[in-house]
Amino acid sequence: MSVPDRDHAAPEPSKPLVHPLGAAMVVIYATLALLALTIPRGLVNWSRDREPSMWQHATVTAAQAIERFSSAAGLDRPYERAREAFLSLTGKSED
Numbered sequence: 001m002s003v004p005d006r007d008h009a010a011p012e013p014s015k016p017l018v019h020p021l022g023a024a025m026v027v028i029y030a031t032l033a034l035l036a037l038t039i040p041r042g043l044v045n046w047s048r049d050r051e052p053s054m055w056q057h058a059t060v061t062a063a064q065a066i067e068r069f070s071s072a073a074g075l076d077r078p079y080e081r082a083r084e085a086f087l088s089l090t091g092k093s094e095d
Contacts, residue, residue: 039079040067 017023036043044067047059070076087094 036066036068037075040070040076041079043067 044060044063047063050056050059063094067076072094086092
């Protein structure tokens with residue numbers, strides 16, 4: 001009697017997602033939120049580069065609040081350490 005090869009077995013049929021677009025949306029927005037919390041400097045820079053308007057002012061204010069929270073919670077420390085290492089290895093400056 002032979003044992004079936006599990007590596008080449010046909011996958012079992014799975015149940016399709018009820019809302020595949022909703023699942024994709026959750027993954028995308030969760031990724032953006034994680035990036036905003038771990039690399040808040042990018043969010044602040046992006047919001048400052050927008051065309052001056054009431055919307056731009058609101059996004060800068062929100063981005064700065066996220067940056068303060070991220071810094072206080074220590075969520076941005078790995079990025080800051082990696083950036084410092086990159087700058088020291090390449091000899092580039094912070095500007």
